[in-house]
Amino acid sequence: MHNKYYLGAISFILLSLSAFSSSQVYAADKLVKPKLVLQITVDQLRGDLLFRYQDRYTKKGFNYLINQGTVYRDAHHTHANTETIVGHVTLATGAPPSGHGLIGNIWYDRDLGHSVYNIEDENYQLLTAGADVDKNTELDPTQKAASTEGRSPKTIAASTFSDELIIATDGQAKVFGVSIKDRGAVSMAGHGGKAIWFSKQSQEFVSSNYYFDKYPQWINDWNAKKIPATYADTAWELMNERSTYTFGEKDDNPWEADFAGYSRVFPHPFGGLDSKYFSTLLTLSPVGDELTSSFAKELIINEKIGQDNVTDYLSLSFSSTDYIGHFFGLSSLETEDNMLRLDRTLSDLFSFIDKNIGLKNTLIVLSADHGAPEIPSYLVEKKLQGKYVTPQDWDDLDQVMAVKKQLGIKEQLVESYHHPYIYLNQKTIQKNKLNLTTVQNLVADSLVSIDDIYHAVSSNKIESNQLPNTKINRAVVNNYFPGRSGDIYIIFKPQEFISDMDGLKVPSVHGSLWTYDTFVPVIFAGKNITPKHIYKRVQTVDVAPTMSAIIGIKAPSASEGKIMTDVFDD
Numbered sequence: 298m299h300n301k302y303y304l305g306a307i308s309f310i311l312l313s314l315s316a317f318s319s320s321q322v323y324a325a326d327k328l329v330k331p332k333l334v335l336q337i338t339v340d341q342l343r344g345d346l347l348f349r350y351q352d353r354y355t356k357k358g359f360n361y362l363i364n365q366g367t368v369y370r371d372a373h374h375t376h377a378n379t380e381t382i383v384g385h386v387t388l389a390t391g392a393p394p395s396g397h398g399l400i401g402n403i404w405y406d407r408d409l410g411h412s413v414y415n416i417e418d419e420n421y422q423l424l425t426a427g428a429d430v431d432k433n434t435e436l437d438p439t440q441k442a443a444s445t446e447g448r449s450p451k452t453i454a455a456s457t458f459s460d461e462l463i464i465a466t467d468g469q470a471k472v473f474g475v476s477i478k479d480r481g482a483v484s485m486a487g488h489g490g491k492a493i494w495f496s497k498q499s500q501e502f503v504s505s506n507y508y509f510d511k512y513p514q515w516i517n518d519w520n521a522k523k524i525p526a527t528y529a530d531t532a533w534e535l536m537n538e539r540s541t542y543t544f545g546e547k548d549d550n551p552w553e554a555d556f557a558g559y560s561r562v563f564p565h566p567f568g569g570l571d572s573k574y575f576s577t578l579l580t581l582s583p584v585g586d587e588l589t590s591s592f593a594k595e596l597i598i599n600e601k602i603g604q605d606n607v608t609d610y611l612s613l614s615f616s617s618t619d620y621i622g623h624f625f626g627l628s629s630l631e632t633e634d635n636m637l638r639l640d641r642t643l644s645d646l647f648s649f650i651d652k653n654i655g656l657k658n659t660l661i662v663l664s665a666d667h668g669a670p671e672i673p674s675y676l677v678e679k680k681l682q683g684k685y686v687t688p689q690d691w692d693d694l695d696q697v698m699a700v701k702k703q704l705g706i707k708e709q710l711v712e713s714y715h716h717p718y719i720y721l722n723q724k725t726i727q728k729n730k731l732n733l734t735t736v737q738n739l740v741a742d743s744l745v746s747i748d749d750i751y752h753a754v755s756s757n758k759i760e761s762n763q764l765p766n767t768k769i770n771r772a773v774v775n776n777y778f779p780g781r782s783g784d785i786y787i788i789f790k791p792q793e794f795i796s797d798m799d800g801l802k803v804p805s806v807h808g809s810l811w812t813y814d815t816f817v818p819v820i821f822a823g824k825n826i827t828p829k830h831i832y833k834r835v836q837t838v839d840v841a842p843t844m845s846a847i848i849g850i851k852a853p854s855a856s857e858g859k860i861m862t863d864v865f866d867d
């Protein structure tokens with residue numbers, strides 16, 4: 298009693314004093330603990346795309362966030378390899394890959410002698426027999442690198458916001474991550490939360506035994522409804538009159554992918570239940586996001602999310618924008634219709650949350666894991682520049698390097714090139730009694746003579762801090778994690794990329810450090826957050842520490858972002 302009064306008096310004095318000394322002091326009631334933190338990550342939602350179709354959004358979907366939130370109009374990822382897992386974990390941890398360890402969707406494991414998938418873990422198998430999401434999907438070929446269907450967050454080397462929330466509440470906070478993609482769910486649920494994702498093989502939401510011993514009954518119940526099957530023999534059709542779309546008359550573009558009878562033009566048929574790509578095609582349409590939202594609503598009710606005074610956390614990562622972007626491009630009728638439909642999906646979800654938890658009790662944080670380029674042929678049609686890079690045309694990578702001849706190396710010098718990293722064969726270097734630093738630098742220098750390559754950074758220069766402090770170098774440094782990053786990081790020229798996604802040819806591939814790939818929206822909306830749009834440049838590592846500050850907990854362990862104080866300003 299006595300102590301409490303005493304502390305109260307001290308903090309009153311401190312507050313009064315600091316109020317005179319700084320304008321950066323905010324009333325204590327700004328720190329309001331919401332009942333729910335809802336983190337929405339829209340996969341491949343480039344910063345401008347959100348606003349492109351704003352005039353046709355409903356009042357309560359995206360427009361709730363745009364009109365009621367603090368909206369950052371110039372937010373960027375600051376790491377070089379703008380891929381899905383990298384962006385998600387950056388948003389979750391407030392750290393770049395150099396801090397959290399997720400340097401790419403795939404990296405080469407020198408000990409194993411092959412590439413590995415970011416969240417694979419043979420120790421934690423899927424709970425659903427036959428739901429092997431790895432081998433049967435053509436749409437997410439990055440998963441083919443996995444040698445097990447097991448999944449866990451063990452590779453994430455830092456704590457996440459969701460982990461910190463669990464610590465701050467001694468485990469009373471309920472923490473969930475849901476996505477069509479396993480990596481969209483595992484990343485955000487952190488180490489302490491529960492991740493659930495969609496299996497294209499079993500057409501169910503699934504998880505691994507890292508998270509559950511067995512499924513709660515409500516997950517079995519949702520899966521038993523077989524909602525995906527209700528889309529059999531239907532098609533993705535335009536939601537509105539064709540003439541109302543910006544791209545209404547530009548549906549059929551030769552550069553779009555015509556995947557397994559899905560067609561380049563509306564309607565896009567999903568096929569029958571027994572067709573090989575049925576559930577894959579559902580995720581290559583707005584249906585994937587509708588399933589995610591449907592599942593999330595069931596989760597909110599059954600797990601009693603946001604029903605007590607302990608702040609809960611739910612992450613929803615919506616994947617359709619990404620798949621559609623890869624196959625049709627961001628400047629396409631498909632992406633336009635998907636954005637309008639995602640707006641409806643969010644509007645429906647927000648009104649559900651308003652009814653069951655209250656939007657005023659919910660902090661919503663929206664961002665994206667990465668942006669996207671325009672398709673090169675589309676740019677060329679507009680007289681702009683863009684092209685696909687085909688490393689096969691560099692002859693054998695080894696041949697390109699006069700380095701081998703120069704150093705008298707006869708053995709294989711490049712052990713693996715999985716863009717953006719080249720991994721050199723260390724045995725070859727040792728056998729020839731060469732210095733790794735010298736070889737890295739010679740190879741990097743020789744690569745720059747290839748026309749498509751803008752810059753090549755050798756890792757010893759990162760380790761010895763020898764790089765000039767440029768934006769490009771900083772992005773590569775931010776992507777460097779010892780033991781996972783390769784010897785040389787290759788950067789292509791702007792608007793140039795490999796159209797090959799691990800064996801699947803797609804017209805649009807993100808992953809560069811250029812602004813179209815780093816540019817994402819960042820929005821905070823909820824109680825006591827003032828509606829405003831902010832045009833100064835901010836970084837995605839700022840998101841997690843800001844979320845922590847809003848609810849008054851400590852930032853994740855490797856967080857290096859700054860608190861975005863505008864969310865506290867009136």
Ligand SMILES: [Zn+2]
Pocket residue numbers: 340341380381382619666667
């Ligand atoms: Zn992505």
